[in-house]
Amino acid sequence: MNIVLEIDKLSKHFGSLVAVDNISFSVEKGNVYGLLGPNGSGKTTTLGMILNVVNPTKGSWKWFGKEHNPEALKKIGAIIERPNFYPYLSAAKNLQIVANIKQASVSLIDEKLEIVDLLHRKNDKFAAFSLGMKQRLAIAAALLNNPEVLILDEPTNGLDPQGIIKIREIIKQIAETGTTIILASHLLDEVEKVCSHAVVLNKGKSIYCGTVENMSSELGYFELGTANVDNLIGILESMPYFEKIVRKQHFVSATLKTDLDAEELNKILVNSGIFLSHLVKRKDNLEQQFLNLIKNETDVTITKNRVE
Template structure:
């Protein structure tokens, strides 16, 4: 896969505070990357450096294979602060100003307003917009020059549930058209629902970088029960497939150490005289995996 961004040993210190500590990862074209971590973990500082807003202490990065190129940044759209438009101008007029600055054709305005669901509000003043609408207008502005990469810093911060869903749907729509997206967030749910890849940061350090669905080596777990859970527990513990068996109410939770299908497990247990009345295979949620990673690194 083509790499649109390569970050190598990026470090930023503010006096005695190390905001970003030897950060390295790459972003491949066409994916949605989540920078995940609590406030103060270095997400915004990292975005500031790769956008040439914050000077790094050490390290470097490359956009599209070019180091510190102004031309490369023209291919990047970004929202790293609260939407800031002229309050008494309409959405359309505000985007006309942005289009002139970016050298984008005015015909792009209606196209981008449609993507973010604001075409019908084109003539309405920015001051009448809700927070969610302001954020969607900012996304439209960032898209005016058809960037190859879109960077969003906490795009759903402060929004109500409906606004969060709208932003999430817009992000997925933009990604489906081939735009690479880098999304900074402290919300696990947001990253899990929209991102294909995740970089977990804590105190400026990388705890994990890779695909969301490959965050751990976990093969998932089974929830299961029978009319005789004591016998079921004994048999499961005798199998090498399981890391451990945990009592969970009226059910047992079998955490896998290697891959095993539900069909195979059901057959193996039946051969040992156990008939299951409940069998579900699950993968650990991003939250569970995140907790495991952060606990293991501390």
């Protein structure tokens, strides 16, 4: 495994407020990570610390296996919160400054502007850009050095649907090139659409780190439709696989207790003389899973408090 970033017991206190509380996780090369959490859960603060703009209270992190590595930032492209550029400079001039800072070649500017579809506006002032264009310029700036890691904090915040789709496409494109991406967002379907891994933060603590698939331990559920619903429910109830069978308006929802293939289930039902008009195996969407995680966390705290 090739570990790009390793965070070890990182904490940040603002006075009495604990913004980030003992967070540890690591990021592997080539994956797309979603950094999830409600507002104020410490996402931006965590990113600020690993990007050297916020001083940590405790803890450490390693970029590419090295602690205190200012050179590492030149191999990273990052946008935090909102695009920050010199409003009086043109897009190209702004990128020139970024290129000089990152010691990247100025000749890459046109290429990157092309990727985010801004080449035709390269000589226009940043101040004249729409929010979507500013956001895209920020992505172009982050890509300038052909980064090994791309960090995007709420890249679609405040954009219209077209803008969101455009940014999402750009992110997918970049992910395909094998760039490691860390995407902080509270928009879950955002993350679900592009991320393979997730780190979930809540109230400054990290409560999950792993693949998006494994985020929920649940096995999922089936949606089944047939002409004779009563018959179907009877047969399902006689099987050992389900923990809950609910009749819905147009179909039956059966929640799994032990794992079962859709194909397998279909075979069994056909053998029992039931022909399905509708068969889908589903898992809770990320939003549901995320809410469950946060809820569990809260439940645990509540129980703890009660015990104490």
